[in-house]
Amino acid sequence: MRTVVIEVMGLVPELLFGNETLGGAAALLERAAYGLLDEQLPLDPWLHRAVFRNGADAGTLGRYGLVDRLDRSTTVIGIPEAPPNRLAEALGGRGARTIESPDADDARGDPVILVAELAAALEETKDFLIEDRGDLVHLRDQGLAQLQALHPAFMDDDDDALAAVLEGYAALDAGIATLARIMREDDRLLLVSSTGVQLSQGVFRLNDWLRREGYLVLKSEPAVDTKLEGAGVDWSASRAVALGWPDGRIYLNVAGRDGQGIVPAAEAAALRAEIAGKLERLVDDEGTPIQGQVTRPEEAFDDLAGVAPDLLVAVEEHSIVVDDGIGPADGAIFRTHDPCLSASASGSFLLLAPGSILEGEIPAARLQDLLPTLCDLAGVAAPAGVSGRSLLDGLTGEGGRDRSADEEAAQRRLRGLGYL
Amino acid sequence: MSRFKRVIVLGFDGLEPDIIERMVTRGELPAFARLAEQGVLGRVATTFPAQTPVAWSSFATGLNPGGHGIFDFIARDPKTYLPDLSFTRYEQKNAFTPPRVVNRRQGRPFWETLSERGLHSAILRCPCSYPSERISGHLLYGMGVPDLRGSLGTATFYSSAPETEATEGEHVVRLEIGPGELIRSHVIGPINAKKKEDFRFEFDLQLDRANDRALLRSAGAPKELELKLGEWSDWLKLKFKLPMLQSVRGMTRFLLLRLDPVVELFASPVNFDPQAPPFPIGNPPEYPRELESRIGTYYTTGMVEENDGLNHGRLDEDEYLAQCELVWSEREAMLELELDRRDDGFVYCLFDTSDRVQHMFWRFTEPDHPANGAAEDLGRHAGVLEDVYRRCDAILGRVLARCSGPDELVITLSDHGFTTFRRSLNLNSFLRDAGLLVYRSEDARNGADFFANVDWERTKAYAVGFGAIYLNRAGRESKGSVTGAEAEAVMARIEEGLLGLADPATGRSGVRRVVRTDAVYAGPCQAEGPDLLVCCEDGYRASSRTALGGAPAAVYEDNLEKWSGDHIVDPELVPGFLGCNRPLAIENARLIDLAPTILEAFGLEPGAKLEGRSLWS
Structure with missing residues (x-):
């Protein structure tokens, strides 16, 4: 009864499962459960790591970013203590091992080493199973993401860049195929990537925008670009500030709630709606709508513990991401830069659990559902604080295709055939 | 020579x-x-x-x-009996790969x-x-070649009138005229199967009633597109962001239909952009691009x-x-x-x-x-x-x-x-009335499309497409019951019934001939085709409900559609x-x-x- 977890950052599932030259992982789809994960806000892979390991979303954890507000006193922003790792606690049983890839600092920037480190980590995972060293082996890879970051043009179908990135996918594919082969009937293998990647070509400076709109006031004009925590916010005049990248979180400065709050509590809802409305209608310097996606946290999270933001802001549709820096007042709010990769909402997973009824494409799975599912499969209780639900819940094992979906698809294909 | x-x-x-x-x-x-x-x-x-x-x-x-x-625009899957487009098949290896279209x-x-x-x-x-x-x-x-929704073509009608409702085969988008005569709306893109909604491409429409026009501003190309009242616009090239494919490019053109008293706008189906189609639309694959550079943008569906x-x-x-x-x-x-x-x-x-x-x-x-x-x-x-x-x-x-x-x-x-198309013939209604197409209950007899509530175990024959009749053959259809020995008798019964099926409007049958397909088809695909072809008289055609496996109450109906001429009659005619x-x-x-x-x-x-x-x- 062992669990293998392979946590990859920035996996492009199409490259692993849809590439003609690979086939190891794709072959598993016939007997595994798999799917895209629901969007997990904020788009922060480091925070997602905690979401996955705790089976609880950001709101339930009360943690909204790597850099976060530590309390409501408004001035304290920092890197809070990491949430616990309940994965090992719940599934570790006879022993747990975490393998980091790459584990050498010199790997960064060298594609050959990155691929070799990933292959070595997969090899070590295999050895853990063969030698039966415990009940949980957890490989956490950032090498593939680093490899992709070195060759961002692969997202634009640049052949050379794609070939370089595919080296990493080939290593992952071969490793997964090997692990699937040596797994025992009662073992489980989870491959998970909490985000996908997107090519971003610019930033929307959310704090600069808040400042331009008069919501955020600084004590003195910054000489250079800086971060919110060093910018000298005039809390007695500021009604909203933002944190986060590549999506942003807006915090209103509400009297009676926040340490130096100035927005009367009765007016907070209206202010929130006003800011949301402006962002949804915002156009860039050329007059093009940026298609801002504004989410209210109570709609996105199972719970709202800790210092929850008032709005979540993403601009994913426009090849630009949110940046929370603050610069001189005459600086541009929209800035372009060379294409680079940032996280996108397209997380994905594959869960191979031989002998389980969990098979086929699973719609609407969430990152926080994976830990309770693994616990369910292992027959152990889910740890306290879990907000996700087991994907086995409600499954009957009957499966079968949905005729109405097939009908709908046929009807759609025939649409426009004048004879009908 | x-x-x-x-x-x-x-x-x-x-x-x-x-x-x-x-x-x-x-x-x-x-x-x-x-x-x-x-x-x-x-x-x-x-x-x-x-x-x-x-x-x-x-x-x-x-x-x-x-x-x-x-054999027809529409074929059926003998396993599920579902009618579908006959000439392409959609294959998707798994949820992580985009669907592929295969020529049948x-x-x-x-x-x-x-x-x-x-x-x-x-x-x-x-x-x-x-x-x-x-x-x-x-x-x-x-x-x-489909549009970006995978259909043969789904257009969008925009209106500021509150009561506008969509009919089958179109999208309707309600327009809200905001302050400053500005309308925010969107082009409807591919289907987001995961979220069961549509991908959208947002645009702003600035009305300029004094000059009988509107300006459409968006992230597409051109950034500002002029829509003149009553004229088809130039193409708007646009991009929909998808989770897996990064993005898909398409294009549409508009017709500004009315500015007063309501605002109405028509958008053609979103065509593949010849610069970056999601599947090849020509050969060599770069040919559609070259063609565009030589003759300008063209329809691709x-x-x-x-x-x-x-x-x-x-x-x-x-x-x-x-x-x-x-x-x-x-x-x-x-x-x-x-x-x-x-x-x-x-x-x-x-x-x-x-x-x-x-x-x-x-x-x-x-x-x-x-x-x-x-x-x-x-x-x-x-x-x-x-x-x-x-x-x-x-x-x-x-x-x-x-x-x-x-x-x-x-x-x-x-x-x-x-030729003309004046009367519609509901072939499945005929088969039902003849006891050959059987429904699970009396209530379901006026059968909805896609053979809803058909009792396949007791059904002998069904019609799909524009004149094709399939026997429910044992060994071919998943719930087939008609044996080889029985087939001839069933076909004879259908032929006789159809030739004697008087149209109440004329007293004569709308069917000119019923052809056994083994007389006209031969080759490796023959077994996939229908068993009988109903060849109509001038002015008659198998109905659209028949084509999709529906069976309305009446066998004959007037064709009241503007689609008023047709050619799916006896090929001899x-x-x-x-x-x-x-x-x-x-x-x-x-x-x-x-x-x-x-x-x-x-x-x-x-x-x-x-x-x-x-x-x-």
Whole structure:
């Protein structure tokens, strides 16, 4: 009864499962459960790591970013203590091992080493199973993401860049195929990537925008670009500030709630709606709508513990991401830069659990559902604080295709055939 | 027989030989008349059934439908009994890979043989060539290329009127006029299957009523698109962001229909952008891009004309025809380009607007057509049908003038003729009434589409598509019960029943013949086809409800749609026309005879695989 977890950052599932030259992982789809994960806000892979390991979303954890507000006193922003790792606690049983890839600092920037480190980590995972060293082996890879970051043009179908990135996918594919082969009937293998990647070509400076709109006031004009925590916010005049990248979180400065709050509590809802409305209608310097996606946290999270933001802001549709820096007042709010990769909402997973009824494409799975599912499969209780639900819940094992979906698809294909 | 350096085939979809002959006699079609004088002008037998994808597939492959496997626009899956589009199949390996489209047409188009012999071909918009095999030359796919939603074409109607409701086959978007006469709206893109919603492309519409126009601003190209009242706009190129594919590019064009008192806007289906189609739409894959750089942006979907827009009353006749005009022009520009490119090889170009306009405007030539409203002024559009023929004649005239060399052969033909469509025949209703199609309960007898509530264990036969009847055969259908021994009796019963099925309006049956398909189909795909073909009399057609597996209460119904002409009657009644600038022996010519004729024109042996005979003898 062992669990293998392979946590990859920035996996492009199409490259692993849809590439003609690979086939190891794709072959598993016939007997595994798999799917895209629901969007997990904020788009922060480091925070997602905690979401996955705790089976609880950001709101339930009360943690909204790597850099976060530590309390409501408004001035304290920092890197809070990491949430616990309940994965090992719940599934570790006879022993747990975490393998980091790459584990050498010199790997960064060298594609050959990155691929070799990933292959070595997969090899070590295999050895853990063969030698039966415990009940949980957890490989956490950032090498593939680093490899992709070195060759961002692969997202634009640049052949050379794609070939370089595919080296990493080939290593992952071969490793997964090997692990699937040596797994025992009662073992489980989870491959998970909490985000996908997107090519971003610019930033929307959310704090600069808040400042331009008069919501955020600084004590003195910054000489250079800086971060919110060093910018000298005039809390007695500021009604909203933002944190986060590549999506942003807006915090209103509400009297009676926040340490130096100035927005009367009765007016907070209206202010929130006003800011949301402006962002949804915002156009860039050329007059093009940026298609801002504004989410209210109570709609996105199972719970709202800790210092929850008032709005979540993403601009994913426009090849630009949110940046929370603050610069001189005459600086541009929209800035372009060379294409680079940032996280996108397209997380994905594959869960191979031989002998389980969990098979086929699973719609609407969430990152926080994976830990309770693994616990369910292992027959152990889910740890306290879990907000996700087991994907086995409600499954009957009957499966079968949905005729109405097939009908709908046929009807759609025939649409426009004048004879009908 | 002489050997030709270049062969040009002009396809004019649905041109009716009777009308050509009538107009030639009146001296109104000089180019067709010239063919009759210098070469030949006559008829060509169409396929069973007389449908575009079936007919052009036989033309291309030289095979009967039993050989190429396209039997109707609509086929069914014998496992699920679900009707679906017949000429493409969607395959998706898994949720992480985009779906792929597979061409279901079997056999080999004769231009592959030309390629093997080193001859260049340019094939423009041949139905069922999508997605296609590689050839030496240039291919632009035609019927079968979907829009970005995977449909043949779903247009969008925008209105500020609060009560506007969508009919089947269109999107309706409500417009909210904001302060400053600004409207925020969106183009509807591909389906987000995961979230069960549509991907959208947002735009701002700035009304400028004083100048009878609106400005559409978006992240697309151009950033600002001018929409003039009553005119089809230029293309708007746009990009939808998808989770897996990063993004998909498309394009649409608008028609600003009204500014007062309500604002109404029409958007064509979102076509693939030739610069970056999600699947190849031509061969070599870069050809569609080159074509755009040479002739400008063009429609890429397989069915281009806005038939649904006119049928639903979103567009009026003039607006519909204005769009057809764009299609005629761009198609001719493609043809010109390929004729200019070189002076040898094979060139095929299909003009299919002729078919669509006849479907939509036939009623104007028949004052008593059931689709005509009492108060309607039919005179205004009475000449549109013949204008189609004049238009085709002009195109033919230009081609004949420029391709007049001694080694240039020009062939022109239609895939089928045309006739009126006044009465709809619900074949599944007939089968139900005859006890051959059985429903699970009495309440479900007026059967919904897609064979909802059919009791397959007790069903003997069912109709799918526009005249095809399938027996529910044991061993073929998943819940089949009709054995080989029983089949003949069931078919005889259906034939007898249909021939005696009196239309209450006339007292006579709308069915002219019921054909056993083993008499007309032979080949490796034969088993996939239907068992019987219902061949209608002039004016009758299998209903659209029948096509999708529905069974309304009545067997016969008036056709009240603007789609008022058709050709899916007994193929004997609707042969196509066939003309050539050289004398060909076209007596009893069939569509399958064209492939061997063209191969022979290049001095090539047709080979034993082709079923037709050369028309040179």
